[in-house]
Amino acid sequence: MKVEKDLFSPMKQMIIHGGKPLQGDVWIGGAKNSTVALIPASILSRTPVTLEGVPRIADVDNLMDLLSEMDVLCDFHETTLQINPENIKMSPLPAGKIKSLRASYYFMGALLGRFGKAVVGFPGGDDIGPRPIDQHIKGFEALGATVKNENDQIIITAPDSGLHGAKIHLKMPSVGATMNIIMASVTAQGQTIIENAAKEPEIIDLATFLNNMGATIRGAGTDTIRVEGVARLEAQIPHTIIPDRIEAGTYVALAACIGNGIRIHNIIEEHLDAYLAKVEEMGVVIDADEDSLYVYPAGDLKMVQVRTDVYPGFATDLQQPITPLLLTAKYGEGVVIDNIYPKRIGHIAQLQKMGADIKVEDNIILAHPTAKLHGAEVIAGEIRAGACLMIAGLMAEGKTVIDKAGNILRGYDRVEQKLRRLGADVEIVDDPEVPGVLDTI
Ligand SMILES: CC(=O)N[C@H]1[C@@H](OP(=O)(O)OP(=O)(O)OC[C@H]2O[C@@H](n3ccc(=O)[nH]c3=O)[C@H](O)[C@@H]2O)O[C@H](CO)[C@@H](O)[C@@H]1O
Ligand SMILES: C=C(OP(=O)(O)O)C(=O)O
Known part of the structure; x- marks a missing residue:
């Protein structure tokens, strides 16, 4: 039998055929x-x-x-x-x-x-x-x-x-x-x-x-x-891990960018307060339930300024996932300032390869309305840059290949399965440039 020995090898590629509207339900994993x-x-x-x-x-x-x-x-x-x-x-x-x-x-x-x-x-x-x-x-x-x-x-x-x-x-x-x-x-x-x-x-x-x-x-x-x-600790009862607010925020951005109505289950809304306030300030309409969010297809959005901060501020880990959403705004200049990790800007050069009108000046990200992104070969230098490029790839026309997609798998639970369930044409494969990981047992 053939089994995949190393599902999480960093040397993976995510291949996306973008431009398809996504809809349905997605369940968030533990943080x-x-x-x-x-x-x-x-x-x-x-x-x-x-x-x-x-x-x-x-x-x-x-x-x-x-x-x-x-x-x-x-x-x-x-x-x-x-x-x-x-x-x-x-x-x-x-x-x-x-x-x-x-x-x-x-x-x-x-x-x-x-x-x-x-x-x-x-x-x-x-x-x-x-x-x-x-x-x-x-x-x-x-x-x-x-x-x-x-x-x-x-x-x-x-x-x-x-x-x-x-x-x-x-x-x-x-x-x-x-x-x-x-x-x-x-x-x-x-x-x-x-x-x-x-x-x-x-x-x-x-x-x-x-x-x-x-x-x-x-x-x-x-x-x-x-x-x-x-003196001593002894576990007595099972512990259920809280939902991942960063994974949830990533799906909110994705839903606002390319969703045709997406419900995101297993969330704690309060953990996302600053983030949702910013997304709503752009004009995205979201209905919150006890433990789910419904993100409506977005209409005309406006640019905003994002400044990351420690909790309960806007999380640095959501700065990159929200960037593709800024590109969909109809007018104005979007500004992203990451106060926690000012050098967290590796995704910008990759977005430029996809046709994004975006640049960095003195570690400040400046985003402009971009009518269309096109597929390209890009590199996920780290986990949230990968999330950003994944959303951009789903929005773009044509084929996007994200190299080093293993970085996305560091933190996104069963991502290929979840995206496919929403209707995405996405696949994670071994990078052909790197020796294979399939073995026979
Ligand atoms: C595994 C994990 O939970 N990772 C998260 C954790 O990382 P991590 O715990 O590494 O981040 P920290 O909260 O420690 O870092 C915050 C800031 O403090 C600085 N600093 C930190 C420690 C220190 O000893 N000296 C120092 O200068 C860091 O360079 C950074 O600018 O919080 C970050 C900020 O919310 C998130 O981006 C990461 O996803
Ligand atoms: C920076 C992150 O992770 P880590 O601290 O594990 O590198 C992240 O999750 O965005």
Whole structure:
């Protein structure tokens, strides 16, 4: 039998024959940015963990591979992931899969919390400008750990007496640093206070998951989080991951660009407030239900200014997916300023190849009405650039080939299936320039 060995190889192509109006229903998966924290956090439990609503994305596969290096057993069936850390062995995670995703840095906090020691290579992730981790390190040090950087890996060691609680004021509300400090401090002695903490919904999801295992974390979702250390964590009940607000926002943009009426299910509207306000300001009509959104076919839209910010502001991860929508506006100049990642502009040169009237000046994106896009061969330099090009390809006349489409698969759950269900002519194939991944078993 032929099976595809590496569904999530980065060297994939997405081939789109665009220009077809899309309609119907799409269901949003669990949030990538929760899932990729919850999987490493699972090793803090002494008992097996069950996660439900887990998205089928490459980051999850890579995290499971990292768990298996530590003899942690995983069983992923449909959207339920069972993780059994009962026989975990503490092992260094120096390179390899660590580089394939950003969130591998959560093994620093999780291993430190569980074993008082972590040896983890520098994380990979999207190429969207500098992504330092100084605030994570500052947090570990404040808890009493020693942090050394040797041969491209970070070695973090708790004192013999164990980690102790501390007051940590973050220079900026970093999602990753907030989550990592929570994971390291849940089993520290005494109280940890994180000031200027990130407030993203994924932080609340992590706190809920850990509190249900016996942790004491208060204030998640506000800018001050208090953690009272406990001796031991034991998962008792399954945890359902929150819906992915970035995937949902991507389908909203797609529906407004090329939809003939699309209903997006499994959303938490509040998580999308700033984004939906901007889309509606353009003139898109959206009906919200208890847990779904209906996006009407768009009429004449006007340009807007987008400025990304930390939650509850407009998410940086939705800046690229909304860009093709700006191109459909009838008049004016659209402006996009990414305050979180000012260099997140790699998609613009690719959109130009498709005929978009768009440019970048001093890291500010300036978009102009573009009557028509045409198919082209473009490169998905990272996940959200890929999402942007996928929407542009669906809008464009003719054939679009997106190289490095594996970047899209890092974070978009069963995307080919979902798009086809809406009526898209889309296919993900192995890049013919790269050796094949099909094997016979
Ligand atoms: C796996 C995951 O959840 N990734 C998300 C997470 O990334 P990530 O957690 O890496 O992003 P952060 O919130 O930490 O980064 C925010 C800003 O702070 C800076 N910074 C961060 C940490 C640090 O120690 N020093 C520092 O200078 C970053 O360069 C960036 O400009 O939040 C980003 C911002 O919402 C999202 O784009 C990513 O999708
Ligand atoms: C930047 C992103 O992901 P990561 O932090 O995992 O690279 C993203 O999801 O848009």
